[in-house]
Amino acid sequence: MIKVLFDLKKEYYFTSLYPLYLQLSKDPKYKIYFRAGKDHKRVLSILLIKQKSEIEARLKKKGLRITNSTTGFDLVICGDVLKHPQKYGEVTRIHLDHGVGTKTLRIRNIKKQKDYHYHVFLEGNCWFDYIKKLGWENIADFYITGLPKLDPFFWNGFFDNAKLIRELGLDTKKKTVLFAPSYKPSCIKFVQSRITELLPDHNLIIKLHPYSWSGKYAPHSQHRFYEKLAKKHPFVFLIGKEDFDIYPYLSLADTLISDTSSVINEFLALGKFGIIYVLPESQLKHSDGMESVSIAPKDWLKGAFPHMYKPEDLLTAVKTALNPTDKMKQKLKEYRQYFFTGLDGKSSQRVKAKIDDIMKERS
Secondary structure, X not given: OEEEEEEEOOHHHHHHHHHHHHHHHOOOOEEEXXXXXXXXXXXXXXXXXXXXXXXXXXXXXXXXXXXXXXXXXXXXEEOOOOOOHHHHOOOEEEEEOOOOOOXXXXXXXXXXXXOOOOEEEEOOHHHHHHHHHHOOOOXXXXXXXXXXXXXXXXXXXXXXXXXXXXXXXXXXXXXXXXXXXXXXXXXXXXXXXXXXXXXXXXXXXXXXXXXXXXXXXXXXXXXXXXXXXXXXOOOEEEOOOOOOOOHHHHHHOOEEEEOOOOHHHHHHHOOOOOEEEOOOHHHOEOOOOOEOEXXXXXXXXXXXXXXXXXXXXXXXXXXXXXXXXXXXXXXHHHHHHHHOOOOOOOHHHHHHHHHXXXXXXXX
């Protein structure tokens, strides 16, 4: 029996880990547990409140086995590096990043934990080429398998767009725009001055980052403006903070507006055209000077996804994304092949097969 811990430092990492859980749960040699993090939210601008018990209740409702322990496991699977890796002991660490974007934090965190070995699964060649460019290809074992997180996009019938349209009350005669910014750096304030220009000709779905709701890493103003907007306009649909899974809305949307968020690449994986808001370059560095993104936003998916540099670009960018040229379609195809391996719904099977091999070697 192999004891497995799925470590949820943040609840929204669940989406990235769930497809692999489904694969491992079919194999009786794996006994699986989930451990929830504290996932604080800020209230009254000062107090940080733990949400651990609420998260555990939601996990139990899904029929999952919950634990508070970090020891006694053979295998730990995480959506980011472990917060206190020493607490987990001598365990095999599987890293499935919770995003598939360009933020360098995913590899930077692994480099910072140089004394702890990770088996890291990547979505395609683009990311491994960047890691080699840094000279970091030996800091972990890397596997280009595709990421399980993307699998549900390619499972027939997994997302029911017709049902979601009915639940939201979308106008089927209109194209649907999904606004899904990151929390930091973010285009939230830039876009809000113009976003109502999309109305009433489009359905507008707004899906904020979980941190935009909690108040810990971003101000509460990030969600308050859009709450007021949704109350005022009938064609604005704000997705609630308890719904952290953006994938059903990516599947549904005709186009997407974002900034540095991984949802840009996830929209690319679907073969659809999104819009990238290019933020001021001064915001795109870590405190030590390292670039916070692996590709400069102005160059990211250039020629395929329209780019916005100022709020006034909004309507033109949306029109371009909804009416792509043949050149845009060809560029999208090229990027999709380079950024991703195996967009076939079977990445979780490939990752599971590799884990089987790793655990055999360990025994």
